[in-house]
Amino acid sequence: MRVLITGGAGFLGSHLCDRFLSEGHTVIAMDNLITGNTRNIAHLAGHERFKFVKHDVTNYIYIDGPIDAVLHFASPASPIDYLKYPIQTLKVGSLGTHNALGLALAKGARFLLASTSEVYGDPLEHPQRETYVGNVDAIGPRGVYDEAKRFAEAITMAYHRYHGLDTRIMRIFNTYGPRMRLDDGRVVPNFIGQALRREPLTIYGDGLQTRSFQYVSDLVEGAYRLLMSDYHEPVNIGTTYEYSIREFAEMINELTGNPAGVVFLEDMRIKGDPQTRRPDITRARTVLNWEPTVPILDGLKETIAYFKEVV
């Protein structure tokens, strides 16, 4: 296959480039580099089946020749990033998704949308099944991302139902691993960076809010299987092991031998920060025969080793 990966120089996009190349496919990575970085794909420079195109997908996407699959991963994805780039976040989820769908339609390509657990907002159902319609504050600080992704899902289903486009929707839960940006503001790079600098870990609020963290290789496997399936409804991809942010901080301090402990920052908690988050992955298990396999301690060790190189 000849595959277009938007957001191809980002954390997830670059790992997807690696996977598709290793399966023998040809990959075009597209990125405007506002949150992505060519460092993530530097090792692919000169690869005969790889090409990078710097382009903002909120503008018309032109690609010469056939395309068999479009994986639409372009978007700021950390709360800090989408607060910094609220308009770009809304545009890439709406105009960018429209352009990526239009390209897929013109090329007769299958399409995979990187959606998010954020479509569930601050969930009132726990764990979250794909049938849950969510609890999102459209005008809250996280609304720019949540609503952009909800729009992206809506237009993806419209292209599927109206144009018969061969689409998939992956709802991605918290994912971590090498190539996360140290300064992207998310809890994993923040905590590991702080621990390696022997600083106290900054817990926002009381730290009783929960997340379920999956390692990036599990995400990539889920994306690959979903693209190869013919399933068109949304599928949650995430792990079911749920930790409070307090427990997670203890884990990081223990793994890194950081003696500095934690500090509670009440004011740093963004309004609408979900109190709980854990996927129900019955659908992924049933439809894709997929489930996460990397134990959190193994994944964190790999991630800490990566951050040691960049701190």
Ligand code: UDP
């Ligand atoms: N968080 C924290 N300290 C940090 C960064 C984040 O306590 O230095 C909390 C944040 O308030 C949220 C959780 O960790 O409850 C996960 O935040 P992240 O930014 O990783 O992504 P989210 O899951 O909220 O999209």
